[in-house]
Amino acid sequence: xxxQERATRTRQALIRSAAVVxxxxxxxxxxxxxxxxxxxxxxxxxxxxxxxKAAVAEAVVAEASRGLRxxxxxxxxxxxxxxxxxxxxxxxxVELLRGDPVSRAGFxxxxxxxxxxxPDPRMEWHHRVRELLDxxxxxxxxxxxxxxxxxxxxxxxxxxxxxxxxxxxxxWLSPYRLTGFWQLLLPRLAAAKTLPLxxxxxxGAVASARAPAPAVSAVGEAExxxxxxxxxx
Amino acid sequence: xxxQERATRTRQALIRSAAVVxxxxxxxxxxxxxxxxxxxxxxxxxxxxxxxKAAVAEAVVAEASRGLRxxxxxxxxxxxxxxxxxxxxxxxxVELLRGDPVSRAGFxxxxxxxxxxxPDPRMEWHHRVRELLDxxxxxxxxxxxxxxxxxxxxxxxxxxxxxxxxxxxxxWLSPYRLTGFWQLLLPRLAAAKTLPLxxxxxxGAVASARAPAPAVSAVGEAExxxxxxxxxx
Numbered sequence: 001x002x003x004q005e006r007a008t009r010t011r012q013a014l015i016r017s018a019a020v021v022x023x024x025x026x027x028x029x030x031x032x033x034x035x036x037x038x039x040x041x042x043x044x045x046x047x048x049x050x051x052x053k054a055a056v057a058e059a060v061v062a063e064a065s066r067g068l069r070x071x072x073x074x075x076x077x078x079x080x081x082x083x084x085x086x087x088x089x090x091x092x093x094v095e096l097l098r099g100d101p102v103s104r105a106g107f108x109x110x111x112x113x114x115x116x117x118x119p120d121p122r123m124e125w126h127h128r129v130r131e132l133l134d135x136x137x138x139x140x141x142x143x144x145x146x147x148x149x150x151x152x153x154x155x156x157x158x159x160x161x162x163x164x165x166x167x168x169x170x171x172w173l174s175p176y177r178l179t180g181f182w183q184l185l186l187p188r189l190a191a192a193k194t195l196p197l198x199x200x201x202x203x204g205a206v207a208s209a210r211a212p213a214p215a216v217s218a219v220g221e222a223e224x225x226x227x228x229x230x231x232x233x
Numbered sequence: 234x235x236x237q238e239r240a241t242r243t244r245q246a247l248i249r250s251a252a253v254v255x256x257x258x259x260x261x262x263x264x265x266x267x268x269x270x271x272x273x274x275x276x277x278x279x280x281x282x283x284x285x286k287a288a289v290a291e292a293v294v295a296e297a298s299r300g301l302r303x304x305x306x307x308x309x310x311x312x313x314x315x316x317x318x319x320x321x322x323x324x325x326x327v328e329l330l331r332g333d334p335v336s337r338a339g340f341x342x343x344x345x346x347x348x349x350x351x352p353d354p355r356m357e358w359h360h361r362v363r364e365l366l367d368x369x370x371x372x373x374x375x376x377x378x379x380x381x382x383x384x385x386x387x388x389x390x391x392x393x394x395x396x397x398x399x400x401x402x403x404x405w406l407s408p409y410r411l412t413g414f415w416q417l418l419l420p421r422l423a424a425a426k427t428l429p430l431x432x433x434x435x436x437g438a439v440a441s442a443r444a445p446a447p448a449v450s451a452v453g454e455a456e457x458x459x460x461x462x463x464x465x466x
Contacts, residue, residue, distance in 0.1 A: 028262060122398070150413030157394030157405070157414070158387060164397045165355070165390060172390070180383030181390070188421040 011049050013039035015063050018056045019105035027057060027109060057109050064106020065119040067096065072128050075206065082135035083142070083190055084198055087182050089132070090159060091175060091202035093125065097163050098173045107163055126156045141194040151189060175201065244282050246272040248296050251289045252338035260290060260342060290342050297339020298352040301326065305361050308439065315368035316375070316423055317431055320415050322365070323392060324408060324435035326358065330396050331406045340396055359389045374427040384422060408434065 001009075017038030021030045032053060036046040050056045072089045079085040096103035103121070110120045130152040136142040158181055166173035182200035190198055234242075250271030254263045265286060269279040283289045305322045312318040329336035336354070343353045363385040369375040391414055399406035415433030423431055 026259075026261065028259065147413060147416065150417050153405075153410055154391060154414045154417055157391045157398060157410075159394070160397050161390030161392070161394035164393050172386075177386055177390075180380060181387045183380065184383050184387055184421060185417070188417060 007049075010039070010041055010045060011059075014041065014046055014049055014056065015059050016102055019060050019101040022057065022060065022105045022109065023101060027053075032056075060102060061106045061109050061121065062119050064103045064110075065121040065124045067100070067103055067106075068093065068121050068124050068128075071096070076132075079203065081141050081194060081197065082132045082139060083186070083194065084203060086129060086132040086136070086155070087186070087198065087200060088202045088206045089128065090155065090182075091178055091206045093159060094162060094173055094175070094178050095206070097166065098170065104163075107160075108167075122156070122160065125159065126152060129155045141191050143189060143191050146189060151185075154185070240282075243272070243274060243278060244292075247274065247279055247282055247289065248292050249335055252293050252334040255290065255293065255338045255342060256334055260286075265289075293335060294339045294342050294354065295352045297336045297343075298354040298357045300329065300333070300336055300339075301354050301357050301361070304329070309365075312436065314374050314427060314430065315365045315372060316419070316427065317436060319362060319365040319369070319388070320419070320431065320433060321435045321439045322361065323388065323415075324411055324439045326392060327395060327406055327408070327411050328439070330399065331403070337396075340393075341400075355389070355393065358392070359385060362388045374424050376422060376424050379422060384418075387418070 014035060018030070018035045021034045021038060025031075025034070030053065032046055033043055035056060036043045039046075046056075050059065071092050072085075075088045075092060076082075076085045079088055093103075097107065106121045110122050130148065133142065133146075133148045133151055137146075137148060142148070159178075162172045162177060171177070179201040186198055186200055187195060247268060251263070251268045254267045254271060258264075258267070263286065265279060266276055268289060269276045272279075279289075283292065304325050305318075308321045308325060309315075309318045312321055326336075330340065339354045343355050363381065366375065366379075366381045366384055370379075370381060375381070392411075395405045395410060404410070412434045419431055419433055420428060
């Protein structure tokens with residue numbers, strides 16, 4: 001492994017550990033020593049990568065946005081219609097919120113008013129939903145009388161609602177909840193000829209867009225020491 | 234004013250002040266001295282009414298639930314159909330989230346995982362939405378192929394989403410956002426003969442169900458002193 005690869009792994013381990021700590025303790029109460037020990041590195045290593053807690057949080061938010069963007073692009077390449085891509089992307093997003101602490105913390109940090117970060121995953125999601133609806137309208141697969149911004153806002157609000165309700169009761173993040181929403185909305189949203197082609201439960205594109213699990217959870221001390229002595233030059 | 238009336242006013246002022254302080258500082262960081270001074274009373278007066286911070290928060294949550302329940306019942310009495318009552322109640326709820334700190338803090342406390350209170354306003358709302366949909370189904374005003382629990386979950390999730398997104402950007406709590414949602418959903422939800430009778434923007438029942446503004450904001454020191462010396466017997 002090169003020095004660069006080690007540094008990247010350490011940075012990813014710190015982002016993941018920070019996400020877990022932010023989720024457990026909240027941003028205000030999160031301590032940097034907990035974040036570094038959760039990543040299996042020293043606080044010195046943390047400070048090599050991040051100036052302060054705000055910088056770690058910004059990295060978590062940016063990583064959540066990046067994950068959402070990559071996942072959404074991969075799904076669009078694998079689906080026939082923009083509306084199915086919208087359904088599949090929403091299912092993949094809810095799956096991320098269920099299983100990926102970085103996505104969960106990224107969305108929560110961007111909503112709880114604790115800090116305003118540039119690449120907000122909620123705005124990323126809103127933008128993507130609107131893009132897919134515009135694409136569907138251009139392709140004639142959207143029903144004629146749909147106000148696209150209303151449909152985008154409803155989709156964004158429903159997923160935000162599932163996320164916030166899912167903090168207490170994970171049933172809100174079950175696939176069947178979202179499937180129920182699309183069963184309700186798709187007959188209104190889709191053009192008559194397109195509706196029979198759509199699967200409200202999502203297609204295989206959701207599964208194949210799953211990002212491989214990050215290879216990092218804790219970085220060995222030996223590697224970290226090497227990275228620390230080598231990187232700052 | 235009787236002693237009982239004074240005590241009630243002080244309690245309401247403390248609940249309102251606590252809601253504002255929880256909103257500004259978060260539950261974990263909220264200090265009791267800020268809550269009592271915001272109500273214009275001493276910390277002794279606060280401790281006469283509430284054992285600790287958790288008890289104040291529970292009172293905020295209970296008050297938000299009560300407000301929602303009373304508002305919803307008043308609206309149902311003034312609307313013809315259960316579906317219009319559902320639309321009107323959702324508009325009144327978003328109006329409460331926009332303008333009433335107690336409702337806002339009650340919903341936020343019940344969702345942020347900081348404490349679990351018995352009379353949760355979110356569960357209250359979910360229950361009420363489901364009741365109105367059941368009533369609509371019984372009256373034949375709901376479309377035949379609607380899964381009521383899906384429709385209830387979508388409505389609850391959308392309003393939860395508007396609330397959480399509205400923390401950063403109050404435009405999400407604008408009436409037109411919710412009107413857009415109902416314009417999208419009602420043609421799917423309502424029986425064909427009922428749809429023309431429904432107003433997605435809400436009817437006059439919303440306005441007439443507005444609770445009068447609480448008469449309390451700060452209680453005069455003289456009254457408070459009287460209450461303090463008189464109540465603990």
